[in-house]
Amino acid sequence: MNTVAAPEERPAIRVALLGCGTVGGEVARLLTEQAEELAARAGAPVELAGIAVRRPDKHPELPPELLTADAEKLVTSDDVDVVVELVGGIEPVRGWLLAALKAGKSVVTANKALLAEHSADLFEAADAAGADLYFEAAVAGAIPLLRPLRESLAGDRITRVMGIVNGTTNYILSAMDSTGAGYAETLDEASRLGYAEADPTADVDGYDAASKAAILASLAFHTRVTASDVHREGIADVTASDLAAARGLGRTVKLLAICERVTDDDGVESVSARVHPVMIPRSHQLAGVGGAFNAVYVEADAAGELMFYGQGAGGAPTASAVLGDLVAVARNRVAGGRGPRESAHAALPVRPMGQTPTRYHVSLSVADRAGVLAQVAQAFAGHGVSIAAVRQSDVGDRASLVVVTHQAPDAALQSTVDEIAKLDVVHEVVSVMRVEGEDQ
Numbered sequence: 001m002n003t004v005a006a007p008e009e010r011p012a013i014r015v016a017l018l019g020c021g022t023v024g025g026e027v028a029r030l031l032t033e034q035a036e037e038l039a040a041r042a043g044a045p046v047e048l049a050g051i052a053v054r055r056p057d058k059h060p061e062l063p064p065e066l067l068t069a070d071a072e073k074l075v076t077s078d079d080v081d082v083v084v085e086l087v088g089g090i091e092p093v094r095g096w097l098l099a100a101l102k103a104g105k106s107v108v109t110a111n112k113a114l115l116a117e118h119s120a121d122l123f124e125a126a127d128a129a130g131a132d133l134y135f136e137a138a139v140a141g142a143i144p145l146l147r148p149l150r151e152s153l154a155g156d157r158i159t160r161v162m163g164i165v166n167g168t169t170n171y172i173l174s175a176m177d178s179t180g181a182g183y184a185e186t187l188d189e190a191s192r193l194g195y196a197e198a199d200p201t202a203d204v205d206g207y208d209a210a211s212k213a214a215i216l217a218s219l220a221f222h223t224r225v226t227a228s229d230v231h232r233e234g235i236a237d238v239t240a241s242d243l244a245a246a247r248g249l250g251r252t253v254k255l256l257a258i259c260e261r262v263t264d265d266d267g268v269e270s271v272s273a274r275v276h277p278v279m280i281p282r283s284h285q286l287a288g289v290g291g292a293f294n295a296v297y298v299e300a301d302a303a304g305e306l307m308f309y310g311q312g313a314g315g316a317p318t319a320s321a322v323l324g325d326l327v328a329v330a331r332n333r334v335a336g337g338r339g340p341r342e343s344a345h346a347a348l349p350v351r352p353m354g355q356t357p358t359r360y361h362v363s364l365s366v367a368d369r370a371g372v373l374a375q376v377a378q379a380f381a382g383h384g385v386s387i388a389a390v391r392q393s394d395v396g397d398r399a400s401l402v403v404v405t406h407q408a409p410d411a412a413l414q415s416t417v418d419e420i421a422k423l424d425v426v427h428e429v430v431s432v433m434r435v436e437g438e439d440q
């Protein structure tokens with residue numbers, strides 16, 4: 001009769017933890033506190049072999065025998081099976097992870113900046129060594145999103161992934177919208193709560209969301225999309241008056257990542273990936289997503305519409321996703337196999353932003369006299385942009401004119417706004433924002 005060894009009798013899976021800050025600290029805590037449960041789920045004990053931090057002397061809470069400042073040496077140690085990387089940034093982390101994968105170690109990482117630039121090298125090294133590369137925590141923190149895209153939806157055809165994927169900017173926009181709080185104080189609070197990146201400009205300027213959009217588009221459309229393929233605008237230019245204007249129209253402003261499969265008139269498919277502030281109706285489900293929460297819609301041919309919602313940032317929520325990956329990787333090791341490989345077989349071209357269909361909301365301060373509306377409407381028509389709605393209200397000797405368009409190529413909308421700004425009758429282009437979540 002065959003007997004199966006109990007988990008605690010199997011050789012331990014030995015883990016090198018790189019980084020023990022906001023996320024790494026929670027991973028170390030949970031690995032220790034839940035050791036028995038994790039062993040039972042993984043099929044073998046999961047033990048820390050070492051922890052690399054920049055300054056070991058700053059971590060009196062961690063066992064000194066595990067601490068090192070030499071991550072490079074730790075990742076290729078014979079005593080290590082899996083490397084969990086929670087340092088962040090591109091170099092020197094890229095070199096460490098490539099060395100680890102080449103040495104046959106599996107890798108779990110939350111590093112979206114690295115994956116959005118160098119996933120090709122990393123997947124190649126993982127494939128060559130038969131090792132795993134898992135990164136659920138890299139997008140939308142605790143929310144199981146990448147594994148569903150990579151595995152559960154592998155048999156479907158995804159057409160769109162759209163959502164809030166940056167907790168820090170959502171925290172700031174929610175506070176500005178609900179309490180009128182200032183931008184700077186809210187950003188400080190988001191950093192204090194552990195949501196923001198080490199350099200928070202990565203959040204506010206949209207780099208973090210663009211990296212996540214690249215990862216989402218790559219998985220959803222089986223195509224390699226990098227951060228530089230993603231059109232990126234942050235929230236630095238979103239003002240309290242933009243939010244007030246949106247509120248007056250029954251809308252709010254969110255920073256969205258939008259990844260779409262676009263088919264042109266000749267039936268040629270391409271991928272569009274973009275990150276920018278968007279005006280959405282307050283009745284839209286994404287409008288109700290507050291604080292550092294994330295929410296992502298996925299649309300697929302057979303599945304229809306799916307929504308993923310939960311905590312997108314912070315130490316413990318992100319550690320949950322890291323530990324889920326660690327258990328998956330440990331199970332694969334116990335079973336003597338590995339998880340799914342990268343799938344970039346479709347290799348669709350990336351559509352430039354100018355050719356991507358979008359809709360604009362344009363708010364203008366204009367002269368209050370006959371013929372103004374006709375001139376503005378003529379500018380839109382001249383660029384082939386169809387108007388969906390116009391609202392005019394008088395303010396002294398000026399009028400406020402709000403125009404919402406139907407879908408048109410983004411470049412046509414941009415050229416229209418440039419032309420309108422030069423009209424004598426237009427005193428000021430007060431705000432220009434793209435619109436989502438309404439009938440086209």
Ligand SMILES: NC(=O)C1=CN([C@@H]2O[C@H](COP(=O)(O)OP(=O)(O)OC[C@H]3O[C@@H](n4cnc5c(N)ncnc54)[C@H](O)[C@@H]3O)[C@@H](O)[C@H]2O)C=CC1
Pocket residue numbers: 018019020021022023024052053054055069071085086087088089110111112113137138141194195196197198312313314315318
């Ligand atoms: N904080 C969050 O909510 C989330 C963070 N992430 C990602 O997780 C990763 C870690 O983020 P946090 O924990 O917030 O960062 P953190 O700044 O709190 O921690 C970074 C850790 O790396 C260590 N480190 C830095 N340079 C090192 C070096 N040269 N050698 C050894 N150790 C070094 C530091 O000592 C520190 O322990 C990043 O890739 C981040 O983008 C992903 C999702 C959410």
Ligand SMILES: N[C@@H](CC=O)C(=O)O
Pocket residue numbers: 138139140141165166167168169195196197203208312313314
């Ligand atoms: N800085 C990021 C952290 C999670 O990815 C965010 O604010 O979403």
Ligand code: NA
Pocket residue numbers: 136137138139140141142143144145146321
């Ligand atoms: Na996730």
